Amino acid sequence: MKGLLWFGKMLTLLFWWVVLVNLFVPLGQPFEWLIHFGALALLGLHVVELVAFNRRLRGRSHPWFDRLQILLTGIFHVVSIPRVGPAPTA
Numbered sequence: 001m002k003g004l005l006w007f008g009k010m011l012t013l014l015f016w017w018v019v020l021v022n023l024f025v026p027l028g029q030p031f032e033w034l035i036h037f038g039a040l041a042l043l044g045l046h047v048v049e050l051v052a053f054n055r056r057l058r059g060r061s062h063p064w065f066d067r068l069q070i071l072l073t074g075i076f077h078v079v080s081i082p083r084v085g086p087a088p089t090a
Helices: 002-024 031-052 063-073
Strands: none
Touching (some): 002 031, 002 063, 031 063
């Protein structure tokens, strides 16, 4: 499972790298606009994930770094954050 999360994070970072390259060296049409639209859609989805899972970041040692990772890699980082809940009763 850990390898799959790592692979997903790397693919997401590769996509953001393509978006940055596309900003400075635009690809031909229609790919330029498709990449821009995809980037906006993915960023919007990651912001929704950040708001939805903000409670999980409480008590973490570096919550702002976690927020940055959620903005970059989304659900692949959220899944790697351990859940904090009440202690199990025996």
